[in-house]
Amino acid sequence: MAGRDDLRGEGDGDAQRRRCDGGRGVTSRAVTPRVVDRPASLGKGVSVYPSATAMVWPGEGSMHEAVAVPGVRLSPGDVLVEIELATVCDSDLHTLLGHRPAPTPLVLGHEQVGRVIALGRGGAKTTDGLRVSLGERIVWSAAVPCGRCARCRRGLPQKCLALQKYGHERMRRGWELSGGFATHAHILDGTPMVSVPDGVPASVLAPASCSTATVAAALEAADAITPLDGALVLIAGAGMLGLTAAAMATDAGAHVVVADASPERRSLATAFGAEAVTTAVGVPESGAELTAALARAGGRGAVPTIALELSGDTTAVRALTGFVDVGGVVVLIGSITAGADVPLDPELLSRHLLTVRGVHNYAPRHLEQAVRFLGRAWERYPFAELVGPVFPLAEVDAALAAALGDGRRRVGLRP
Numbered sequence: 001m002a003g004r005d006d007l008r009g010e011g012d013g014d015a016q017r018r019r020c021d022g023g024r025g026v027t028s029r030a031v032t033p034r035v036v037d038r039p040a041s042l043g044k045g046v047s048v049y050p051s052a053t054a055m056v057w058p059g060e061g062s063m064h065e066a067v068a069v070p071g072v073r074l075s076p077g078d079v080l081v082e083i084e085l086a087t088v089c090d091s092d093l094h095t096l097l098g099h100r101p102a103p104t105p106l107v108l109g110h111e112q113v114g115r116v117i118a119l120g121r122g123g124a125k126t127t128d129g130l131r132v133s134l135g136e137r138i139v140w141s142a143a144v145p146c147g148r149c150a151r152c153r154r155g156l157p158q159k160c161l162a163l164q165k166y167g168h169e170r171m172r173r174g175w176e177l178s179g180g181f182a183t184h185a186h187i188l189d190g191t192p193m194v195s196v197p198d199g200v201p202a203s204v205l206a207p208a209s210c211s212t213a214t215v216a217a218a219l220e221a222a223d224a225i226t227p228l229d230g231a232l233v234l235i236a237g238a239g240m241l242g243l244t245a246a247a248m249a250t251d252a253g254a255h256v257v258v259a260d261a262s263p264e265r266r267s268l269a270t271a272f273g274a275e276a277v278t279t280a281v282g283v284p285e286s287g288a289e290l291t292a293a294l295a296r297a298g299g300r301g302a303v304p305t306i307a308l309e310l311s312g313d314t315t316a317v318r319a320l321t322g323f324v325d326v327g328g329v330v331v332l333i334g335s336i337t338a339g340a341d342v343p344l345d346p347e348l349l350s351r352h353l354l355t356v357r358g359v360h361n362y363a364p365r366h367l368e369q370a371v372r373f374l375g376r377a378w379e380r381y382p383f384a385e386l387v388g389p390v391f392p393l394a395e396v397d398a399a400l401a402a403a404l405g406d407g408r409r410r411v412g413l414r415p
């Protein structure tokens with residue numbers, strides 16, 4: 001499938017006719033057609049054949065509808081990508097289940113990889129400053145920051161005051177291809193894009209723009225408080241993020257213990273670098289088992305300096321603050337929907353010089369770190385095995401049902 005510049009675009013002729021007859025109806029006067037250059041603000045028309053298709057979710061309780069998008073208008077800096085593979089993230093499922101408000105109709109999906117097939121006028125650049133070329137394989141950030149507001153200037157582009165997020169916005173004219181559950185994605189100017197190597201499987205790369213980059217942000221947040229290299233790290237939760245965190249922390253020189261109630265997930269954690277595993281933290285009877293696991297990974301009497309909460313279980317949040325050593329840090333990433341309040345002991349936080357950090361989404365550098373990490377480590381850890389089954393795009397409802405039924409793996413969608 002190829003993009004083709006369509007510089008005249010649809011409707012030109014009608015507009016020309018109306019201008020010529022002044023809206024008074026058809027006249028017999030001969031007119032000389034004039035080609036008027038479209039103002040740059042209208043962007044560059046690109047038609048796609050066969051037509052691009054977006055799977056549109058009309059709202060809770062409704063099935064997806066396939067919507068044909070035969071053309072897009074690329075503003076300067078925009079990019080049109082042909083999607084190779086998208087994966088279903090837990091937050092797509094939260095939207096689907098009504099756990100968080102979503103403006104419908106919308107195109108879900110924000111984890112995907114694809115190839116550039118058209119560029120807006122003037123081209124576009126990846127985060128490393130290099131020009132994007134046609135055919136380049138890329139991943140892109142889940143969000144588009146404005147780059148100008150107070151939050152962007154404070155170094156928090158992921159919390160931009162005018163943030164637009166892929167897979168989260170109401171479908172609108174001019175930005176129909178706004179999510180990953182489509183054959184193509186319309187990448188808006190300002191979206192951080194990162195080039196990815198051809199040799200890495202799409203199943204490894206698709207989650208980069210959500211789970212891998214988020215974990216990179218969490219590890220950076222921890223490392224800013226106490227060094228990751230050589231640290232004993234306790235990770236609560238061995239889902240996609242927990243397993244990714246185990247591998248990334250191990251890659252950074254840490255000794256990792258993973259806690260999860262599921263024996264199957266615990267054995268996966270070992271494959272992702274954990275030196276020891278234990279049942280869920282926060283369960284009173286797990287104390288001795290946890291101590292033994294920490295000793296296996298860090299030596300007798302070892303206490304973690306970094307704890308990552310990725311399970312979303314509020315009891316784990318409190319437990320972790322009691323487990324980390326003096327000067328340690330607890331990073332909270334898993335609590336992304338409203339949950340119970342957690343009692344915290346302020347004396348403990350104060351006396352133990354503890355830091356509790358929240359991390360949500362990520363900045364462009366974390367997407368770069370995610371891609372670099374996956375590029376060098378994907379064969380060392382079984383990332384490819386975390387994705388499956390893969391459904392054809394048209395079967396998006398079946399794919400989402402499968403993802404809801406089995407939270408252990410990322411379900412894929414292939415256009």
Ligand SMILES: [Zn+2]
Pocket residue numbers: 145146147148149150151152153157160161162163
């Ligand atoms: Zn901003």
Ligand SMILES: [Zn+2]
Pocket residue numbers: 089090091092110111210211
């Ligand atoms: Zn996500």
